[in-house]
Amino acid sequence: xxxxxxxxxxxxREKLESKKCEKCGHVDFPPRAxxxxxxxxxxxxxxxxxxxxxxxxxxxRSAPKGFEKMTPYVLGVVELxxxxxxxxxxxxxxxxxxxxxxxxxxxFRKVCEDGDCGIIEYAIKFxxxx
Amino acid sequence: xxxxIDVCIAGWGSYIPLYRITVEEIAKVWGxxxxxxxxxxxxxxxxxxxxxxxxxxxxxxAAKNALRRACISPKRLGxxxxxxxxxPYAVKPTGTIVAEAIDATPRVLAADLEFACKAGTECxxxxxxxxxxxxxxxxxxxxxxxxxxxxxxxxEFSAGCGGTALIVGQKKKTKDPVATLEGxxxxxxxxxxxxxxxxxxxxxxxEAFTGEPAYFTHTVSASKMLFEELSLKPSDFKxxxxxxxxxxxxxxxxxxxxxxxxQIDAGLLVPSIGNLYSGSSITGFSAVLDVAKPGDRxxxxxxxxxxxxxxxxxxxxxxxxxxxxLAPTVERYIERKKNVDYAIYAKYRRKIVV
Numbered sequence: 273x274x275x276x277x278x279x280x281x282x283x284x285r286e287k288l289e290s291k292k293c294e295k296c297g298h299v300d301f302p303p304r305a306x307x308x309x310x311x312x313x314x315x316x317x318x319x320x321x322x323x324x325x326x327x328x329x330x331x332x333r334s335a336p337k338g339f340e341k342m343t344p345y346v347l348g349v350v351e352l353x354x355x356x357x358x359x360x361x362x363x364x365x366x367x368x369x370x371x372x373x374x375x376x377x378x379x380f381r382k383v384c385e386d387g388d389c390g391i392i393e394y395a396i397k398f399x400x401x402x
Numbered sequence: 403x404x405x406x407i408d409v410c411i412a413g414w415g416s417y418i419p420l421y422r423i424t425v426e427e428i429a430k431v432w433g434x435x436x437x438x439x440x441x442x443x444x445x446x447x448x449x450x451x452x453x454x455x456x457x458x459x460x461x462x463x464a465a466k467n468a469l470r471r472a473c474i475s476p477k478r479l480g481x482x483x484x485x486x487x488x489x490p491y492a493v494k495p496t497g498t499i500v501a502e503a504i505d506a507t508p509r510v511l512a513a514d515l516e517f518a519c520k521a522g523t524e525c526x527x528x529x530x531x532x533x534x535x536x537x538x539x540x541x542x543x544x545x546x547x548x549x550x551x552x553x554x555x556x557x558e559f560s561a562g563c564g565g566t567a568l569i570v571g572q573k574k575k576t577k578d579p580v581a582t583l584e585g586x587x588x589x590x591x592x593x594x595x596x597x598x599x600x601x602x603x604x605x606x607x608x609e610a611f612t613g614e615p616a617y618f619t620h621t622v623s624a625s626k627m628l629f630e631e632l633s634l635k636p637s638d639f640k641x642x643x644x645x646x647x648x649x650x651x652x653x654x655x656x657x658x659x660x661x662x663x664x665q666i667d668a669g670l671l672v673p674s675i676g677n678l679y680s681g682s683s684i685t686g687f688s689a690v691l692d693v694a695k696p697g698d699r700x701x702x703x704x705x706x707x708x709x710x711x712x713x714x715x716x717x718x719x720x721x722x723x724x725x726x727x728l729a730p731t732v733e734r735y736i737e738r739k740k741n742v743d744y745a746i747y748a749k750y751r752r753k754i755v756v
Contacts, residue, residue, distance in 0.1 A: 286503050341749075341756075342453060363454055364420045366740075380462040380503050381454040392490055394458065394499065402730050402738055 273386075278393055285395040286380065288358075292318035299356045322378040323401065324352035331367045338384045346370050350398050364399040377401045403527075403586050405534020410579035411716065412474065412540060412571035413725065415467025416688040417460050418564040418675055418735035422447045423747045425559050431744045432554040439559045444649025447741070448562035448676025451548045453750050456490045458499045460565045460681075461546045465504050467729035468542065468567035473577065476506040479569070480538025483528055484514050485521025485545045485680040486565075487598070487605075500544065511538070518596060519645055520706020521545060521680040522566065527712055529570040530583060540571045547679035552604035553753055560648055562676025564735075566685040578721025580691060581700065583714065585632045589624035590710030597708070607707075616709045617647065621655045624711035625703050632715055636660040639715075640698035643669035643686040645705035647677045661701075668693050674736050680706075689732035696720045 273281075283289040284302050292299045293307035294314040301320060306313050329348035332339070339345070346362040348370070362370065363381055376398040383393045424447040429436040439445050451460065461484050469476055482501040489496050497512030515521045515528070522545015529541030546565025551557030573579050595616035598605040621644060629635060636642070642665045644652035649672050656666045669686030671678075678685050683704040690700055696718050703713040748754050 282502065287505060364452060379459075380466075381459050382456055383454070392456070392458075394503070397454070402734060 273393065275391055278391065288320035288378065288396050290318050290320055291315035299354065301356055301358050320356055320358065321353045324350040324376055324398070326362065326370070326372055326374045326376055327351045327357070328372065329362065329370055348398065350376055361397040362399065363397045375401045405530055407534050407536055408573040409530050409534045409570055409583050410573040410576055410719065411568055411581045411691070412576045412579065413468045413472025413569040414566065414580065414688050414691050415464050415471060415729050416564065416566040416685050416732045416735065417463035417467065418449050418732065419451045419455055419460070420738060420740050421450045421452055421750065422739045422741045423450055423744065424741065427744050428559055442650060443560070444673050445560050445676060446673050448560060449564050450747055450750055451563040455548070457484070457486045457488050457546045457548055457565070458490050458496050460548070460563065461496060461500045461544045461567065462503045464544060464546065464565045464567040465500055465542060468569050469504060470729045471725040472569040473725070474540060476504045479506045479510055479540050479542050481511040481529060481532055481541040482506055483525035483541070483543050485516070485525045486514065486547050487516055487518055487521065487679055488548045488550060489514060517710065518707035519647070519679045519682055520704045520710055520712060522684040523702070523704035523712040526568060526570065526684070526714070527586060527588060530586065533570045533572055539575065540569055543568045543570060545680040545684045547681055549677060549679040550604050555604070557605065557607065560677045562678050564675060564678045564685060565681035566688040568684060578724050579719040580722045580725060581716040581718045583716055585628065586712060586714045587624055587627045587631060588710065588712045589620055589627060591620070593709035595707045595709055612707065613651070616707060617651050617705050618655055620709050620711040621645065621703055621705050622658060624713040625659050628713040628715060634715060638699055639665060639701040641668055641690045641694060642666050642701040643683055643690055644703055645683040646670065646672035646686060649673055671732065671736070685732060691722065692726065692731040692733060694718045694722060696722060
């Protein structure tokens with residue numbers, strides 16, 4: 273990811289900042305220009321909650337470029353306590369211990385590095401609640 | 403040193419990574435005996451950062467825990483200082499990464515400090531100065547490290563990962579102050595006991611020279627200066643926290659100064675997590691705040707190679723009781739652990755060069 277693109281995405285990647293529809297209350301993540309449920313463009317800033325539960329997951333053993341040394345790792349769909357669904361990496365867990373319904377909490381973690389000289393990218397992941 | 407305005411700890415929070423490696427596992431690989439490290443240096447295992455962790459992520463989690471306990475908006479922080487000797491970037495502040503992640507930006511002073519293992523309490527001194535002079539309302543002092551120890555070196559058995567954040571506030575303006583600062587001193591000399599040159603992966607040290615002329619001289623001198631300035635003696639304190647490069651040094655320094663073993667037990671964490679370097683003494687302090695009662699007096703003294711010590715005296719306030727359960731305790735993080743073998747440790751700590 274280019275430095276400007278990473279920088280532009282920091283609010284949603286590092287702080288889960290999104291938008292909530294003022295008309296129907298729906299939350300999209302990542303944020304959209306219009307509500308995906310009712311089409312309204314009356315959106316207000318909204319920060320997603322930091323807790324939820326795992327609703328689906330997959331274990332990545334053949335990773336895309338930049339993530340090869342992290343395998344195996346878990347990608348999951350987390351239903352947050354406000355019912356918003358987000359796709360996110362699950363960390364601090366052995367893939368064999370992952371289970372649907374496990375309570376999770378958000379955590380600020382390193383995602384990847386642009387080699388030895390580039391920037392370090394951070395984002396929110398989820399882990400089993402402490 | 404005493405600020406113009408009374409300052410207090412408004413919130414505290416720590417973070418210890420999930421993973422551990424025992425001294426037996428390290429000793430096995432290098433054909434050494436674990437007995438020396440377990441029986442004489444009192445280290446059983448050390449905490450190690452996972453593959454997706456570094457000082458920024460450790461500092462952010464500690465900072466979020468401190469904010470939960472301080473019960474303040476991050477926008478009220480006037481300063482975020484991160485003390486570390488394992489910065490993710492050689493040039494680019496960790497302080498800005500942390501300040502942004504906790505939503506304290508943009509009206510905030512952010513900086514990184516380095517003084518070997520003393521950088522965490524240096525941050526505390528800086529925050530005390532800024533808050534105590536009325537320049538800022540709250541300041542955050544963080545000490546965190548993913549400490550380096552060269553393979554097979556004695557340091558590899560102790561160099562751990564973790565950190566703590568303390569939020570310093572003006573006592574009169576802080577709701578439910580946690581502990582009030584009675585005073586502090588700093589004591590430094592040019593003593594080359596431990597160092598890391600630019601572009602070197604691991605630090606070097608002067609073997610036994612790190613003991614008497616470095617750790618003990620600075621720790622004991624700073625402690626005595628503080629006792630003299632505040633007209634206090636070891637028996638006046640309920641708890642005492644020392645920098646913990648191993649278990650032997652703080653116990654010996656405490657005994658020499660006249661502290662009893664029960665005064666240092668609550669803050670002595672090195673047997674189960676290793677030496678957290680910049681996070682060592684303030685994580686011990688955090689563990690003490692997890693159990694302290696209103697009215698207790700707490701002594702804190704750090705040590706950083708190079709060399710110097712900062713010493714502090716705090717008295718615990720009633721507000722500690724309302725805030726304690728708002729974030730995980732140090733003990734909770736220590737209990738939450740997963741032991742790994744040397745191969746996984748080497749992968750996580752980037753000791754395998756590909």
